[in-house]
Amino acid sequence: MLTWEDDVEVHALRNRGWTISAIARHTGRDRKTIRAYLNNERTPGVRKRTEPDPFEPFVDYITCRLREDPHLWARTLCDELEELGYRMSYQTLTRQIRDRELRPVCEHCASATDRPNAVIEHPPGEETQWDWVDLPNPPASWGWGSMAHLLVGSLAHSGRWRGMLAPAMTQPHLVDGLDRICRGLGGLTCSWRFDRMATVCHPDSGRMTASFAGVAKHYGVTVTICPPRAGNRKGVVEKANHTAAGRWWRTLPDDVTVEQAQTRLDEFCRVRSDTRPRRTADGRTTVAALAAAEALSPPPTVPYPAILTESRVVSRQALVSYRGNRYSVPPELASAQVTVTRVLGSEVIDIVTTSQIIIARHRLAPDGAGVMVRDHGHVLALEQVAMAAAGTGGRPHRRKERIPPGPEAIAAARKLRTSDETTTSSSGDSEPTPVPAASTVIDLSTYERAARGRNTLA
Template identity: 90%
Template sequence: MLTWEDDVEVHALRKRGWTISAIARHTGRDRKTIRAYLNNERTPGVRTRTEPDPFEPFVDYITCRLREDPHLWARTLCDELEDLGYRMSYQTLTRQIRDRELRPVCEHCATATDRANAVIEHPPGEETQWDWVDLPNPPASWGWGSMAHLLVGSLAHSGRWRGVLAPAMTQPHLVDGLDRICRGLGGLTRSWRFDRMATVCHPDSGRMTASFAGVAKHYGVTVTICPARAGNRKGVVEKANHTAAQRWWRTLPDDVTVEQAQARLDEFCRVRSDTRPRRTADGRTTVGALAAAEALSPPTVPYPAILTESRVVSRQALVSYRGNRYSVPPELASAQVTVTRVLGAEVIDIVTGSQITIARHRLAPDGAGVMVRDHGHVHALEQVAMAAAGTGGRPHRRKERIPPGPEAVEAAHALRRRTTEAAASSFDGSDSVSATSASTVIDLSTYERAARGRNTLA
């Protein structure tokens, strides 16, 4: 390998008329090396690799992924590559993407504006920041339409965050998410920070609503509302929102259920997010270790908000709810009902459209995949199914022979008699033209005599 000084000397001697052999003897280098540098086949200061490049097998996959999604995070790409056998560091990946210029330029996106941001101190155990994230195009099997919602809560001091999926951003779904996330974070901080969401405060004034004041008093926390147009005051949760959208939601498969997606999010937070390195005055640590040292209060029982969700009963008279199925009377098969649950209670109620509670079941753990059935519902469903099977008969096969039955044969005879009577009545009419036409059509001897006459004339 030649340095830049050696490369300049080699090119200068060549311009003076020296041969490659003379330059090689003068510099003590091999002639092939001198020729390669003179032909610009090698770069000064860059050593040629003698062993295979370990990064080369991943170049095609990285190129395809970045061509499909120019804004894909390198950290997200590293997550995918690690599952494909990538064992090098994240810094190596970013350096190779930069040096090889693998990321294309997206001309459709505008650059972010530059502005100064203040530094806000966040003591341990002081504040939890909350925000909703709109997640477009959820799997069609969820039945949530074109948008899913993720409530994200993040500890402002350590940066640990958790999220809960919800079909809507109503206040009961908010309270349910607050309780579940606080238990996932390990406890309650002294303050909760929100932006001006309508389920917490009046957006115009920023004053807390009476309904949410009861929630805050139940958990014993103070509520801080961000000033208007000051979203950077909860930048910790905003960064968690970005991470959830780019590293988890962006690569979520289509064939997962809501419960499986929630489990994948919890696993991502434990494996990827909580292991992020942090530098403190006492040395290097991780987000998980820093969060474990925060003084958090243990959560109380959940606030008794009433959570309602609409469901369609299956043909087996079962209602799906959070990864489990609950029975209803068979008369409600294929009907729309409402699942009502009081947070903290161990039972759920299934209510009809006329607000009549027709079933109450003990709540099973989310995503357990169990079937909770009442014995009365089971017996009634079996009776209805057996009665329907006895009256319906066996289904027809596609290639089965089914000749006309007695009724069809009788109808055919009646149709033939009607046709014959109509033809006979046409001969009895006074219209000579019609009679001649009918005779011409029915009696073929006329055609025979005409043909015989033509042969005689010929």
């Protein structure tokens, strides 16, 4: 076996006109070895096997299967090969597939991902791109389960983007996010671009739903739906999604509330995203400067009146937490399940029971203000219930406290004993024969007569 240095020397000597025999004598190698390396029949650093390759019999089957299905899992292929007598490891299979280049390139997928992409020009103020991002493992204190959702809106011309956290991807949450993000971006563009999300259009046909048509009319924008399998038409928002997940969500602490996380996101967009440099025909600028020149239309005075509902559990203090504030309910609903209902644009919220009865209405406080909004009647009712419970409940018992039977228990025990004696006396017709008490005086003459009798018998 020749090394790479030996192989380079052999080829250099051959280029100088040396014969194979002369090269063999010079390097101390066999002529057949030199000829094999000069003809590229052998690879430097790879020793020729002296025994048959145990993987070789399976190459044809592997080649055929991967040609039929280029995306076939190697684990599945290993299961099939084991039924055909394959006894080597899964790691050997993957290494051989990789080294022998047995897995072909899928032409259909390559045409979708490697096809030429034209640069789409976006004039200022023309288009806003929208998309949802799934964010796994939110803080447990949010109560959102295993997944949070982030609606991202990005101006296609400048690249400025904003986002809004939501517990679900329903249409009311979408409308709420559209309104808040548009106001954060500074206004409205002429068109909104979406992929085929069911809250905007019918996914099969791509035609807008009747419920979302009212939203578009309220904001005075046209709606553009991406064609199927053409997600790269909204690449600006896709890049914003990648940034939000990798740079903001990945480093979010566990001890933040939803409102604090939203504040952190808005600050990240202003400090990090809006200051990104951009090159234009007029020279270097920033994302914020480009966005300021887009001349966006002002949004409507009030949001579209969608009805936003979220489930909550009432605390033991008869308070309901909603967007960083707490709102009171009657004390009899403590620890109960309720629904907070809010019409977007309204200044009040309704708290509804599971039987769809409105039991409280409060003026909406600013998000994340940390205030406690309480109705005076709720306060009085809660105090009365708490004082009544404190007056009758007494102090709690200690685990190692001594508590002997009380007067009532003693009276009940005396009654049981009396009843038992009465039952015993009335159980027979005749009086029981009294048992004489055992005498404590010992008569020694009895022992003497017994001893005299034994001596007589002897």
